[in-house]
Amino acid sequence: xxxxxxxxxxxxxxxxxxxxxxxxAPTPAPTEQxxxxxxxxxxxxxxxxxxxxxxxxxxxRKMLEKELGVExxxxxxxxxxxxxxxxxxxxxxxxxKVIFATSYGFQDYVAKVAKEYPNVKFLHCSGSILGANYxxxxxxxxxxxxxxxxxxxxxxxxxxxxxVAAYDLTEVIRGINAFTLGVRSVNPKAVVKxxxxxTWFDPAKEKAAAVALLDEGVDVIAQHQDTSGPxxxxxxxxxxxxxxxxxxxxxxxxxxxxxxxxxxxxxxVKTVKEIQAGTWKPEAYWxxxxxxxxxxxxxxxxAPPEAKAAVDKVKADMMAGKFxxxxxxxxxxxxxxxxxxxxxxxxxxxxxxxxxVQGVEGKIGK
Amino acid sequence: MMTVAFLxxxxxxxxxxxFATLGEILTEKAGNLNLGVEGMMLMGAVIGFQMGYSTxxxxxxMVFAALAGAIGALIFAFLTVSLRANQVVSGLALTIFGxxxxxxxxxxxxGLKMTDAFxxxxxxxxxxxxxxxxxLGEIFFNQDIFVYLGYITAIILGIYLYKTSKGLNLRAxxxxxxAADAASVRITRYKYIHILLGGAxxxxxxxxxxxxxxxxxQENITAGRGxxxxxxxxxxxxxxxKALFGAYLFGGLDIIGFRLxxxxxxxxxxxxxxxxxxxxxxxxxxxxxxxxxxNAPPKALGEPYxxxxx
Numbered sequence: 060x061x062x063x064x065x066x067x068x069x070x071x072x073x074x075x076x077x078x079x080x081x082x083x084a085p086t087p088a089p090t091e092q093x094x095x096x097x098x099x100x101x102x103x104x105x106x107x108x109x110x111x112x113x114x115x116x117x118x119x120r121k122m123l124e125k126e127l128g129v130e131x132x133x134x135x136x137x138x139x140x141x142x143x144x145x146x147x148x149x150x151x152x153x154x155x156k157v158i159f160a161t162s163y164g165f166q167d168y169v170a171k172v173a174k175e176y177p178n179v180k181f182l183h184c185s186g187s188i189l190g191a192n193y194x195x196x197x198x199x200x201x202x203x204x205x206x207x208x209x210x211x212x213x214x215x216x217x218x219x220x221x222x223v224a225a226y227d228l229t230e231v232i233r234g235i236n237a238f239t240l241g242v243r244s245v246n247p248k249a250v251v252k253x254x255x256x257x258t259w260f261d262p263a264k265e266k267a268a269a270v271a272l273l274d275e276g277v278d279v280i281a282q283h284q285d286t287s288g289p290x291x292x293x294x295x296x297x298x299x300x301x302x303x304x305x306x307x308x309x310x311x312x313x314x315x316x317x318x319x320x321x322x323x324x325x326x327x328v329k330t331v332k333e334i335q336a337g338t339w340k341p342e343a344y345w346x347x348x349x350x351x352x353x354x355x356x357x358x359x360x361x362a363p364p365e366a367k368a369a370v371d372k373v374k375a376d377m378m379a380g381k382f383x384x385x386x387x388x389x390x391x392x393x394x395x396x397x398x399x400x401x402x403x404x405x406x407x408x409x410x411x412x413x414x415x416v417q418g419v420e421g422k423i424g425k
Numbered sequence: 426m427m428t429v430a431f432l433x434x435x436x437x438x439x440x441x442x443x444f445a446t447l448g449e450i451l452t453e454k455a456g457n458l459n460l461g462v463e464g465m466m467l468m469g470a471v472i473g474f475q476m477g478y479s480t481x482x483x484x485x486x487m488v489f490a491a492l493a494g495a496i497g498a499l500i501f502a503f504l505t506v507s508l509r510a511n512q513v514v515s516g517l518a519l520t521i522f523g524x525x526x527x528x529x530x531x532x533x534x535x536g537l538k539m540t541d542a543f544x545x546x547x548x549x550x551x552x553x554x555x556x557x558x559x560x561l562g563e564i565f566f567n568q569d570i571f572v573y574l575g576y577i578t579a580i581i582l583g584i585y586l587y588k589t590s591k592g593l594n595l596r597a598x599x600x601x602x603x604a605a606d607a608a609s610v611r612i613t614r615y616k617y618i619h620i621l622l623g624g625a626x627x628x629x630x631x632x633x634x635x636x637x638x639x640x641x642x643q644e645n646i647t648a649g650r651g652x653x654x655x656x657x658x659x660x661x662x663x664x665x666x667k668a669l670f671g672a673y674l675f676g677g678l679d680i681i682g683f684r685l686x687x688x689x690x691x692x693x694x695x696x697x698x699x700x701x702x703x704x705x706x707x708x709x710x711x712x713x714x715x716x717x718x719x720n721a722p723p724k725a726l727g728e729p730y731x732x733x734x735x
Binding site: 108260309 | 441644
């Protein structure tokens with residue numbers, strides 16, 4: 060019995076070897092080259108297959124490889140724990156000179172490892188750390204969210220829009236506020252109903268939240284989630300939707316109108332170019348629409364015909380640096396003016412925003 | 426109106442749980458504790474999606490989803506029945522394997538969507554007569570074909586377990602394999618067949634998510650529902666009829682948070698997410714206090730059977 064088991068185990072192990080090798084083949088293998096390529100490492104919090112956040116970063120990594128000819132290695136589903144230190148060190152052992160850490164939770168570990176390796180550059184997404192060889196990057200996704208709000212506000216017939224949101228973090232709240240301000244700029248009567256799912260990634264649950272909103276009578280679904288579950292719900296009910304992270308038109312062709320997008324690749328190319336040239340300086344990079352760091356996906360045929368002109372007008376102002384999403388007057392949910400006309404919410408205040416603007420129906424947890 | 430919509434949604438949310446729970450009941454009735462439910466669900470989900478996408482046939486998609494779940498269960502059955510390996514460890518290994526397999530096999534499927542014709546075959550069908558019953562008709566008999574299949578499977582399993590001699594044999598295998606063996610019940614055959622059937626049902630449960638509920642492939646589409654099913658088996662006291670009720674109850678708990686957010690009642694979704702496990706623990710306590718034989722797990726659950734030790 061034992062011998063049979065041993066033989067089976069050997070067969071199984073050799074099979075995994077075959078499968079493992081087969082999987083590696085499609086990724087551009089590091090072929091032996093006379094001169095070694097410049098190496099960059101990416102650590103991802105989720106699987107590339109999420110069709111959302113990590114997928115968008117992966118597009119950026121591919122763009123980096125294509126445009127600069129560097130070798131960009133990556134690791135998926137890295138836990139936001141000490142485990143990620145090991146992954147980073149392993150990448151450095153493999154020769155990586157730059158590390159991109161693409162989730163907030165990596166922050167403390169990145170800062171720690173960065174001090175041990177002064178010759179490697181570390182870039183952390185969405186955090187606030189800054190040092191001689193480490194820096195952070197993020198951007199104003201609020202701008203395209205505001206624009207997508209315009210599209211939703213023009214489309215809704217019931218003046219009721221649903222928003223499936225992950226957690227009541229300031230990043231998400233800021234997005235909901237920007238979206239709502241966009242909606243109300245063209246449709247002051249419309250409300251935005253918010254449902255929290257308490258998960259970034261659960262297609263079925265995100266869809267269930269969207270269905271709950273649809274049962275309450277909304278006719279446009281927007282989302283701050285990593286999967287396309289909410290889009291599917293809108294598609295099934297024959298209403299409309301606004302996506303996030305990637306073009307989701309394939310998953311909901313009859314519902315999807317547009318989506319706020321990140322253009323990570325543009326930042327990755329720029330940064331690696333600077334590092335290679337030796338001109339890079341640690342900075343808290345905050346990319347805007349003007350920089351091409353964030354954008355609104357092209358409107359589909361489902362979007363209302365008048366939306367294009369309305370969006371283009373505001374977008375032109377954003378590109379010219381003349382438009383601030385959080386410029387007053389802004390009222391909060393109770394109707395009190397919190398940002399008077401003539402002033403605006405400063406960037407630090409935006410980064411700690413914990414209140415909803417007028418027009419949002421939902422509660423922020425204590 | 427709101428309640429009807431909620432209850433209807435609860436049935437849908439409970440359907441993947443129901444299939445997985447029924448599968449696990451069948452497995453455990455044969456005396457084997459298979460913790461690989463999550464893995465088998467994912468295998469069924471990805472293979473079902475792959476088949477549905479490439480052949481556009483709902484029948485083939487469902488058949489292959491069931492087969493994929495059964496193949497996962499076959500690994501488990503071989504390890505635990507033939508090799509008598511530790512069931513808990515084998516089951517956990519199957520979960521890890523199934524999750525990895527689904528991610529690997531699903532790499533090229535990410536973001537793909539089923540055709541409209543495919544989705545149409547799973548659209549809501551109103552059952553004539555029954556569907557017109559006020560209130561209940563809308564909730565129970567105005568659903569998609571998978572949901573009806575869930576009702577039927579639960580009832581068939583109930584009849585099989587409690588009204589047929591084969592079902593009696595199966596229960597004997599799970600309770601006291603030595604006695605069943607003495608009564609010339611083929612233990613190994615019974616265990617294999619029911620573990621495989623159980624795996625097939627788990628595969629179908631996963632396929633409901635990828636084929637009907639969110640007909641778009643995304644990694645880790647089950648998001649831990651396999652574990653809720655394992656808890657549900659205990660909750661329903663290894664009884665298919667109670668599983669029917671339990672699955673819809675847990676399905677309702679999964680989505681009730683969103684419904685309450687609209688009404689102004691503020692209870693964190695986390696509270697509801699932990700309910701299935703909490704309720705299961707409470708049930709465990711009650712059952713062990715009452716010492717009712719009908720609610721107890723199969724006696725030989727988790728123990729490998731050695732004929733020589735009789």
